[in-house]
Amino acid sequence: MDYQSELHRYQQMIEQALNGCFSDRPAHAALYDAMRYSLLAGGKRIRPVLTLAFCKAAGGREENALPLALAIEMVHTYSLIHDDLPSMDNDDLRRGRPTNHKVYGEDTAILAGDALQSAAFARILSAPELSPQRRAEAALVLARAAGEDGMVAGQILDMEGERRALNVEEIGHMNALKTGCLLEAACVMGVIAAGGSEAQQKAARDYAAAVGLAFQVRDDVLDVTSTSAEMGKTVGKDEQQNKSTYVSLLGLEKCHEVIAQQTALARRALENMGLETDFIYALADDLAGRDH
Numbered sequence: 001m002d003y004q005s006e007l008h009r010y011q012q013m014i015e016q017a018l019n020g021c022f023s024d025r026p027a028h029a030a031l032y033d034a035m036r037y038s039l040l041a042g043g044k045r046i047r048p049v050l051t052l053a054f055c056k057a058a059g060g061r062e063e064n065a066l067p068l069a070l071a072i073e074m075v076h077t078y079s080l081i082h083d084d085l086p087s088m089d090n091d092d093l094r095r096g097r098p099t100n101h102k103v104y105g106e107d108t109a110i111l112a113g114d115a116l117q118s119a120a121f122a123r124i125l126s127a128p129e130l131s132p133q134r135r136a137e138a139a140l141v142l143a144r145a146a147g148e149d150g151m152v153a154g155q156i157l158d159m160e161g162e163r164r165a166l167n168v169e170e171i172g173h174m175n176a177l178k179t180g181c182l183l184e185a186a187c188v189m190g191v192i193a194a195g196g197s198e199a200q201q202k203a204a205r206d207y208a209a210a211v212g213l214a215f216q217v218r219d220d221v222l223d224v225t226s227t228s229a230e231m232g233k234t235v236g237k238d239e240q241q242n243k244s245t246y247v248s249l250l251g252l253e254k255c256h257e258v259i260a261q262q263t264a265l266a267r268r269a270l271e272n273m274g275l276e277t278d279f280i281y282a283l284a285d286d287l288a289g290r291d292h
Contacts, residue, residue, distance in 0.1 A: 001278045001279060003279060003283075003286070007279075007283070007286075010045075010049045010052050010053065010062075011044070011045050011049065013052065013066065014048045014049065014052075014066075015040075017069075017070055018070060019040065021035075021039065021070065021074075021119075022035050022036050022039070030104070030108060031111060031115060033104070034100060034103075034111075035112045035115055035116055035119075037100060037103060037112075038080065038094070038100045038112065039074065039077050039116065041077075041094065041095040041097060042096075043095055044290075046183075046186075046283075047069075047076055047182060047183060047186040048070065048072055048073045048186065049069075049283070050186040050187050050208075050280075050283070051069040051072055051186045051187070051189050051193070052069050052190065053279055053280055054187045054188075054190025054191050054275075054280070055190040055191070056190075056194075056276065056279075057190070057275040057279070058191045058195075058275060059194055059195075059276075060190075060194025060195065061129070061194075063129065064127070064129040064130060065193035065194070067124060067126070067127035067128075067130075068123070068124055068127065068138050068189045068190070068192075068193055069186075069190075070120075070123050071121065071123040072142065072186045072189065074116045074117070074119055074120035075116070075117060075142065075146050075151075076182055077113075077116055078113040079113075079146075079151060079155075079182075080094060081100045081101075081109050081112055081113040081116070082110065082113045083155065084099040084100065084101065085101055085109065086101070086106065088155075088159070100112060117146070121139055121142070124138050124142065125139055127193075134192055134195070137192050138189045141185050141192065142189065144181075144185075145182055145184060145185035146181070146182065150177055150181035150182075151177060151178055151182055153177045153178075154174050154177030154179070154181070155178055157170075157173070157174040157177065157178070158178055161243065165244050166244035167249070168249050168250065170244075171244060171245070171249070172213065175212070175216040176209065176213070179216050180208065180209055180213065180216075183208040183212045183215070184204070184209065187204035187205070187207060188204045188205060190204070191204050197274075199273055199274075200274065200275060203275065206265075206269035207266045207269040207270055207284070210262045210263070210265040210266035210269060210284075211263070211266045211284050211287060213258070214258070214259045214262035214263050214284070214287065214288050215287055217246045217255050217258050217259050218287070218288060220245040220246040220247045221246075221247060221252060221255050221256070221259075222290075223247070225252075246258070260288065263284050263287075263288040266284045267281050267284060
């Protein structure tokens with residue numbers, strides 16, 4: 001398997017499908033423009049790639065999982081639009097471009113995020129190649145991952161963490177919710193689309209938990225060692241705001257150890273589960289060593 005070619009193939013599938021979303025020009029075209037502005041802003045598309053890859057790994061057809069892959073990217077994009085707002089992180093740059101509210105205003109940015117969230121569940125619940133049961137199961141997985149006990153809970157904890165020092169366990173819990181839950185949903189929905197077993201779903205969850213921690217630790221490292229031009233977003237804000245991070249608590253050397261340990265755990269999670277693992281293994285290694 002050529003990992004880079006396979007990754008590119010997945011990304012091309014996703015970009016082509018995303019380009020077809022919200023391309024009509026209704027009377028409320030400004031809303032569609034704002035939705036597409038952030039949805040088509042690029043990035044590695046890690047979450048939808050994971051959905052397609054786990055579907056294939058569990059013996060399914062990637063095309064069947066494509067609506068679920070689009071849905072996870074829509075939810076992720078909505079979260080970024082809202083996360084960047086002045087009342088939240090107040091960021092001006094995202095994926096190398098001005099943030100949504102800087103281009104369309106706060107009111108339209110909020111509504112664009114709201115609309116993307118709704119559209120995500122519409123995609124899942126109308127997925128043409130999946131049975132009603134699989135659609136419902138996937139929608140429930142994403143709803144739980146994105147809601148009050150998942151991503152949104154993580155964002156609340158992140159905001160509270162700006163007002164006091166956090167320890168490593170608290171940071172881990174916050175990031176497991178804010179970042180890990182969507183990664184887990186991406187992997188599990190792929191298995192669901194393939195009609196995979198409960199054991200395969202558990203393996204996907206365990207893989208995602210380990211990859212999610214490695215991903216977040218790497219993100220904290222890059223916030224210190226990279227530049228805004230390389231990352232496509234503002235870096236160094238955590239240190240400026242005296243925010244507790246893995247780097248501030250563990251130091252860079254220990255952070256690199258944690259990334260390696262969690263990447264190894266991700267690989268072990270998939271052993272003996274009847275999954276085609278070559279690409280998913282390579283993806284975990286790629287995320288551990290990413291530079292943006």
